Amino acid sequence: DAGVIQSPRHEVTEMGQEVTLRCKPISGHNSLFWYRQTMMRGLELLIYFNNNVPIDDSGMPEDRFSAKMPNASFSTLKIQPSEPRDSAVYFCASSFPDSGTEAFFGQGTRLTVV
Amino acid sequence: AQSVTQPDIHITVSEGASLELRCNYSYGATPYLFWYVQSPGQGLQLLLKYFSGDTLVQGIKGFEAEFKRSQSSFNLRKPSVHWSDAAEYFCAAPGAGSYQLTFGKGTKLSVIP
Numbered sequence A: 001d002a003g004v005i006q007s008p009r010h011e012v013t014e015m016g017q018e019v020t021l022r023c024k025p026i027s028g029h030n031s032l033f034w035y036r037q038t039m040m041r042g043l044e045l046l047i048y049f050n051n052n053v054p055i056d057d058s059g060m061p062e063d064r065f066s067a068k069m070p071n072a073s074f075s076t077l078k079i080q081p082s083e084p085r086d087s088a089v090y091f092c093a094s095s096f097p098d099s100g101t102e103a104f105f106g107q108g109t110r111l112t113v114v
Numbered sequence B: 001a002q003s004v005t006q007p008d009i010h011i012t013v014s015e016g017a018s019l020e021l022r023c024n025y026s027y028g029a030t031p032y033l034f035w036y037v038q039s040p041g042q043g044l045q046l047l048l049k050y051f052s053g054d055t056l057v058q059g060i061k062g063f064e065a066e067f068k069r070s071q072s073s074f075n076l077r078k079p080s081v082h083w084s085d086a087a088e089y090f091c092a093a094p095g096a097g098s099y100q101l102t103f104g105k106g107t108k109l110s111v112i113p
Helices: none
Strands: A005-006 A008-015 A019-024 A033-040 A042-050 A055-056 A065-072 A074-077 A088-093 A109-113 B003-005 B010-014 B019-021 B024-026 B033-038 B045-051 B055-059 B064-068 B071-077 B087-095 B102-105 B106-110
Touching: A005 A088, A008 A019, A019 A088, A019 A109, A033 A074, A042 A074, A042 B071, A055 A065, A055 B010, A074 A088, B003 B087, B010 B019, B019 B087, B019 B106, B024 B071, B033 B064, B033 B071, B045 B055, B045 B064, B045 B071, B071 B087
Parallel strands: A008 A109, B010 B106
Antiparallel strands: A005 A019, A019 A074, A033 A042, A033 A088, A042 A055, A065 A074, A088 A109, B003 B024, B019 B071, B033 B045, B033 B087, B055 B064, B064 B071, B087 B102, B087 B106
16 A cells, blocks of 8 residues: 555745645545644644544644545645744655554645745 | 644754664544654654554554553654664654644764664
8 A cells, every 4th residue: 555645745835825635545444634733832733534534633733724535545734824933844645443453644745835 | 732842952862872762642542543753854754553462563664653641652662773763852742633644852862884
């Protein structure tokens, strides 16, 4: 398996623009997570999907952020409109739905909003 | 609430020296515990995990960790560090919802040749 695949790896956009980050989880995993990593706050969970259904989106910072999982092999995280404070590395991870199993991470998308 | 604490933000060691990275957790029941490594520009890779049983856990790249319930600790160790071990290391445990991981703030390891 190729692992969790995220695209793009890097994104630079102007403030106010819409940004869409993409994720393909590992085949057979039915839990998917979006995390954000910043120097100040470390790794923060944004949203968790189980079987394509959003279970916990309490970490989504505000209404500008939205996430979808239309099928078991694809998820998107959208920011509209983007702001400079959204600059961070965004990680997607997948796992089986059991707290005993580890999450497998993608390589991340480094987002810079100027 | 469950939490994971890594007291050391940055550690520098000489190549060939031993290493211990500290991790303390706050958790009601016996937790599942994980150590991940993140190389620059990369995602997080699992080094090792503790579920139950033997409290000394072996992982990849020559790392090991020991679960000590009395100290609420899960410290990561390596007897001889290599330059390629320079990276950031994260300890993790299940969060409040039990389905996601709560991560410590990370410890950045620098290795002196």
